[in-house]
Amino acid sequence: MEIIKIGMADLGVAKPPSRLRTTGLGSCVGVVLYDEVHKVAGMAHVMLPESTLAKNGEPTVGKYADTAIPYLIQQMQKEGASIRHMVAKLAGGAQMFAFLGTNDMMRIGPRNVEACKLALKGAQIKIVAEDTGGNCGRTIELDSTNGVLQIRTVNQGVKEV
Amino acid sequence: MANFTKFGDFQFDVLREIGNIGAGHAATALSKLMQKEIDMKVPQVRIIPFDEVADCVGGAENVVVTVFLRVEGDSPGNMFFILDMDSATHLLHQVTGISKTVQEWEEMEVSALHEIGNILTGSYLSSLADFTQLNLQPSVPGLAVDMAGAILSYGLYALGQTGDFALTIDTAFFEGNDQVKGNFFLIPDPDSLPILFRSLGVPFDGDY
Incomplete structure (x- = not known):
């Protein structure tokens, strides 16, 4: 069984029996898509909400929610998935430091x-x-x-959704 | 993508010196608090992909105790004071006499470590402000005990908008017998580097 590691601002697609994994999600969001009929799974580690935030040059596709998700869907379709059968699960988007809640940039978790x-x-x-x-x-x-998603946190242990 | 190609040895040396002065003052403050000798390593200035930032402190999933503050003013950025769990326990014991492990911490312990972190990051920042003659102010610091990846990613959002790499100034320190060891991390915002360099009279025409 292969575990495919997805880095920050990255995305990837897997077929059975492989697993997709991303570590240390803070205010980043892990988006996972799964087509149960065709058994195709996808995961993106989204860092920022919109690609319009990119200040120079070509935005990295996997970094932004609005570019990562359409691209992930495309990559899964290439592997035989159909958008009609896809369901999504989300994890992350935390606010690690509560006191910073007023600053827009620091409220990045909920915005993601x-x-x-x-x-x-x-x-x-x-x-x-x-x-x-x-x-x-x-x-x-x-x-x-x-399509089972395992979520591990430091204080609450492991749960599956 | 951010342009780091204009970084020469001289620029790296200057950034290392920033780490040296800042962390040096912080280490002195820590040494006074603990009444022990504190040593520090030569600062590491790295330009690394986001993913590798957490590798400097044991990987994205490694649980660490961190005091984080936002640097505001002329040259904004993010600062982290990072300890592993054992070091945090020892440090708290040395300074306050409280001997509870991180898992047993309550409000009092968190508040004490918060304040220690505040003092240390404050001395880093004020020495940097003196040295550069820039106006630098710390935000209210926050404390978190969690995965290093989740915490350090907070320092990367401003950089994420301009590129895929982070410039980190990382200084490790340790107490003589290694009971307390940790890192100071300074991650300047992309627009801050030219300001830092200019304040020190260092030529820099890159568009980091």
């Missing part, structure tokens, strides 16, 4: 979650599970055989 939801809505993909917000870091792992 909102932007992911908007992009998923645009693609008409249903969100079936969500573990977002709070003030803890998360590590997530997606099983491409069944």
Whole structure:
């Protein structure tokens, strides 16, 4: 069984029996898509909400919610997935330092979650599970055989959605 | 992508010196608090992909105790004071006499470590302000005990908008018998580097 590691601002697609994993999500959001019929899984580690925030040059596709999600869908379609069968799960978007809540840049977690939801809505993909917000870091792992998402935090242990 | 190609050895030396002076003052403050000798390593100035930033402190999933503050003023950026769990326990014990492990901490312990972090990052920043003659102010610091990746990513959002690499000034320190060791991290915002260089009279025409 292969575990494919997804880095920050990166994305990837897997087929059974591989797993997709990303570590240390803070206010970044882990977006996972799964097509149960064709058994194709995808994961993106989104760092910022909108590609319009990019200040110079070509934005890195995987970094922004509004570019990462459409691109992830495309990559999954190349592997035989169909958008009609895709469902989404979200994890992350925490606010690690509560006191900074007033600063727009520091409220990045909730903004990332909102932007992911908007992009998923645009693609008409249903969100079936969500573990977002709070003030803890998360590590997530997606099983491409069944679409189960494992979420690990420091204080609350491991849960599956 | 950010342009780091205009960085020469001289620029790197200057950034290392910033780490040296800042962390040197912080280490002196720590030494006074603990009444022990504190040594520090030569600062590491790295230009690395975001993913590798957390590798400097044991990887993205490694649980660390961190005091974080935002640097405001002429040359904004982010500052982190990072300790592993054992070091945080020892440090708290040395300074306050409280002997509780991180898992047992309550408000009092968190508040004490918060204040220690505040003093140390404050001395780093004020020495940097003196040295550069720039107006630099610390935000209210925050404390978190969590995965290093989740915490350090907070220092990267401003950089994320201009490129895929971070410039970090990382200074490790340790107490003589290694009971307390940790790191000071300064991650300047992209627009701050030219300002830092200019304040020190260092030629720099890059568009980092």
